[in-house]
Amino acid sequence: MSVSQTNGLLILLSFSILVMSFWNRDRLRDDMAVESYLTAEPVQVETEREEQTASVGDYDYEITPLYDYEITGLVVSYRLHSGKHGVHRLTKDNLNVADLCIVWGANATDLPLTEFKFWNREFTCYVQTKSSAHWESFNGHELSNNHLITNDPDVRDAIRDVRIGDQVTIRGWLAEYRNVQTGGLRGSSTVRTDTGNGACETILVDDITIVSSYTSNWRVMMYLSLLVFLASLGWYLIKPVRVTE
DSSP, X not given: OOHHHHHHHHHHHHHHHHHHHHHTTTOOOTTOOOXXXXXXXXXXXXXXXXXXXXXXTTEEEEEEEEXXXXXXXXXXXXXXXXXXXXXXXXXXXXXXXXXXXXXXXXXXXXXXXXXXXXXXXXSOEEEEESXXXXXXXXXXXXXXXXXXXXXXXXXXXXXXXXXXXXXXEEEEEEEXXXXXXXXXXXXXXXXXXXXXXXOSEEEEEEXXXXXXXXXXXXXXXXXXXXXXXXXXXXXXXXXXXXXXX
């Protein structure tokens, strides 16, 4: 096999592995280490935080803190938001940075999370499993979908750094907020036992910390295959052209 043929094979093989590993990059591991503090319930207490205003983009928002709030859990799904797309564009909501779907307690420490599927849409988090036994063991009161809001650029960047499998602590305030220009209002759940529309927590984030960052063989494979693919493709593009007569 010639050098060119070998390089062509590398391009094809590395691209195939890249696609496969990218598709599986967020799969949780069976042997994932879960910290003991994930058994703790979210902490919610009365707040003395006063109403405040925030500006993001061309819009102003009035934010009313409801409770001091802290939650630590395992991120099982998320969705980043932009005021330029989807429903957020229609409602002129630039304040909502992302939704993080989080589990804690027995859901995080005792269940085989690889047997569950989690996913986010714009306002909701969904969970599914094929096993009735696993579903019976799942505690819907130890999962929350969190609308994370802030106008602090550093906090917004920190929120966008979070990935599935990370174990995070979020500190701030359960809050409701209103777009001053449009009048659009979003509230917040203040209990963990509700379901359906309105059951999500809206958190004005003061700080978000990744206490344990998640990695997997799929993610390692994704970056390695990307490196090989780019190197092979680069060599193919810059190598001298041989003309045969």
